[in-house]
Amino acid sequence: MTLLFAAAESTRLVRLSGIDLVIIAFYFVLVLAIGFYLKRFAKTGEDFFLAGREMTAWVAGLAFVSANLGSLELLGWAGSAYQYGILAVHWYWIGAIPAMIFLGLVMMPFYYISKTHSVPGYLQLRYGSAASGLSAVTFAIMTILMSGVNMYAMAVVMKVVLGWNLNFSIWVSSLTVGIYVAAGGLFSAIFNEVLQFFLIWFGALLIPILGLYETGGWHGMVARIQQNFPGQDYTHAWTGLGHFQSNPMGIHWTGIVFGLGAVQAMGYWTTDFLVVQRVLSSKDIRSAKMAPIIGSFFKMAVPIIVILPGLLGLAVLPMHLVPASEVHAGQYSYNEVLPLMLARYCGPGLLGLGITALVAGFMAGMAGNVSAFATVWTYDIYRPFLRRRAADSHYVSMGRWCTIIGLFISIGTAYLAMGFASIMDYVQALFGFFIAPLFGTVLLGMMWKRVTKAAGFWGLLCGTLASVTIFTLMKIDHRWVGVFALSPDAKGLAQDMYQALWSCVTCLVITVLVTMVTKPRPDEELRGLVYSLTEVAQEEHTTVFHRPLLWGIVALLVLVGLQIIFW
Amino acid sequence: MSEKSQIIPVWFFVGVLFLVYGMLILGSGLAEWSHPADTVLSNLHAPVWWGGLLILLGGVYCYSFRPSKYR
Numbered sequence: 360m361t362l363l364f365a366a367a368e369s370t371r372l373v374r375l376s377g378i379d380l381v382i383i384a385f386y387f388v389l390v391l392a393i394g395f396y397l398k399r400f401a402k403t404g405e406d407f408f409l410a411g412r413e414m415t416a417w418v419a420g421l422a423f424v425s426a427n428l429g430s431l432e433l434l435g436w437a438g439s440a441y442q443y444g445i446l447a448v449h450w451y452w453i454g455a456i457p458a459m460i461f462l463g464l465v466m467m468p469f470y471y472i473s474k475t476h477s478v479p480g481y482l483q484l485r486y487g488s489a490a491s492g493l494s495a496v497t498f499a500i501m502t503i504l505m506s507g508v509n510m511y512a513m514a515v516v517m518k519v520v521l522g523w524n525l526n527f528s529i530w531v532s533s534l535t536v537g538i539y540v541a542a543g544g545l546f547s548a549i550f551n552e553v554l555q556f557f558l559i560w561f562g563a564l565l566i567p568i569l570g571l572y573e574t575g576g577w578h579g580m581v582a583r584i585q586q587n588f589p590g591q592d593y594t595h596a597w598t599g600l601g602h603f604q605s606n607p608m609g610i611h612w613t614g615i616v617f618g619l620g621a622v623q624a625m626g627y628w629t630t631d632f633l634v635v636q637r638v639l640s641s642k643d644i645r646s647a648k649m650a651p652i653i654g655s656f657f658k659m660a661v662p663i664i665v666i667l668p669g670l671l672g673l674a675v676l677p678m679h680l681v682p683a684s685e686v687h688a689g690q691y692s693y694n695e696v697l698p699l700m701l702a703r704y705c706g707p708g709l710l711g712l713g714i715t716a717l718v719a720g721f722m723a724g725m726a727g728n729v730s731a732f733a734t735v736w737t738y739d740i741y742r743p744f745l746r747r748r749a750a751d752s753h754y755v756s757m758g759r760w761c762t763i764i765g766l767f768i769s770i771g772t773a774y775l776a777m778g779f780a781s782i783m784d785y786v787q788a789l790f791g792f793f794i795a796p797l798f799g800t801v802l803l804g805m806m807w808k809r810v811t812k813a814a815g816f817w818g819l820l821c822g823t824l825a826s827v828t829i830f831t832l833m834k835i836d837h838r839w840v841g842v843f844a845l846s847p848d849a850k851g852l853a854q855d856m857y858q859a860l861w862s863c864v865t866c867l868v869i870t871v872l873v874t875m876v877t878k879p880r881p882d883e884e885l886r887g888l889v890y891s892l893t894e895v896a897q898e899e900h901t902t903v904f905h906r907p908l909l910w911g912i913v914a915l916l917v918l919v920g921l922q923i924i925f926w
Numbered sequence: 927m928s929e930k931s932q933i934i935p936v937w938f939f940v941g942v943l944f945l946v947y948g949m950l951i952l953g954s955g956l957a958e959w960s961h962p963a964d965t966v967l968s969n970l971h972a973p974v975w976w977g978g979l980l981i982l983l984g985g986v987y988c989y990s991f992r993p994s995k996y997r
Contacts, residue, residue, distance in 0.1 A: 376954075378950055378951075378953075378954045381950060382947060382950055382951075385943075385946055385947075385950075386943070389939065389942070389943060393939055396934070397933070400933055418936055546933075549936075550936045550939065553936045553940065554936065554939055554940055554943060557940050557943070557944070558943065561944070561947075561980065565972060565976060569966070569967050569970070569972065572967065572970070573966060573967060675966075702965075703965060703966050704965055704966055704967060704972070705965060705972075706954075706958065706962065706963025706964075706965045706968060706973065707954050707958065707963055707973075708950060708951040708953075708954035708955060708973045708977070709951060709972060709973050709976060711950075712947060712951060
């Protein structure tokens, strides 16, 4: 993310026409109108924080994917695709699909049946206040920090691409998000996320369509890449992963499969409340199970609008992009590949649509952050620790105020990030500290009834501390990279994967050890919270085509097919 | 019927967005037909057919999920 800051020094990439500005303005008007329209329906806590649990599987599934589809994600991964080639696709396929299916088929029933408002809320029921409080406080702080840091990074992108003033971008877009989320709560956030999902697709889809037309299809694109970058393999997903040195990412397949697929992605997609909250809004348990599986199909397709433009950039752009730290006058950084491709193919009107898609992506991510923050603060910090018994309307009011206050703290963080550019990478890493051990804690809690309250807390704490320690050691002395990431050649992303793996392993080991020496909770207290004591509806009365299991298997088969095609 | 069952479906708003954007983009594509923007493949007149597609999709969504069906 630091790369985006350096990019601010380059000149603007595109100039918008009047029609483009009308398109952008209409988007802002529409999202605000939706927020005010939905305000009348967000009366109770259930309405405001969980959208009344009235969402269909499709709406919840699209919002689930959209909350993660921020514009930094679009720009950053398109840039990564230019830099590393198709290896970047692993963060969409191995790094999302199995986790989404696992969430839908295995974990969602417990979240849903327990009627919790949040992931820390589940920890409260399963492990008590200590583990829940630790998780809630870290999540609230990190969410709001990330929100601000992303806000600033997006403003930098708008400055680079359009020449917009940083303050203008930060205030206009974040206040818009604050108004519509404070008005309609999760209802509003989800409605706008669905809207943004379509906007992002139709704003960005023309790039791969026209790019493939220009190159003469996939094979033409591969031929051009080989011509432009002889001797480098940018178009095979697995063949270079046998050794750390044989691929541009400096990663081994074990890091992808175990670090990314089994721990980090599992942790993010199944325990990060920002995304799980969308699925909790489903109207019934079948919808809650189907929503992540529906989302998995769309997630599998996202590389078409993110990774493919990066690869097409390698094939058709006349200049070679460089790391942002090495940008000189007249050069462009990797992160600018998507705006460059947009400017290459899109004239007035289409350019406005593409830029609106980027703005929408930013706002979707931000709405996700502030709505999740408001819920966790109100239900997992304010209610249990500060004001235990109050009317439902009081908590709704707190949620609304919290949205606005969280937003202002985010804006403050954005300005803080301006002064400390390098802090952004650390904040992002910090966010990762809590996800991998949290996955271990939640998973063991759901699958093993013997796990005790103390074990949950100490496992989570030690896993988090292990993650922080590994990160710090690898930063201060490179020799530790060879120890924790298994090779001194492991680069940043590879280090993250092994850091996640070891922190989760630490969490699991400590949880098991503490469980062995502490007293388990009686079975009656754990009904509806753990696998062996919960009866999960099996959709016997629905047709086979409406069963989540069938579609989960189909999604996995498609995933396997994609791996074979792009091996 | 509960109040929430009367919420206009999100798909209607998706339709409105597509319809308005489709008209704006198609209009700009037609306006620049004889002297298209200085972009690669501008001879394909992408704004015209992309705008048309958005109008089509927007129209279908607006009609299928029109508010009068949910009152």
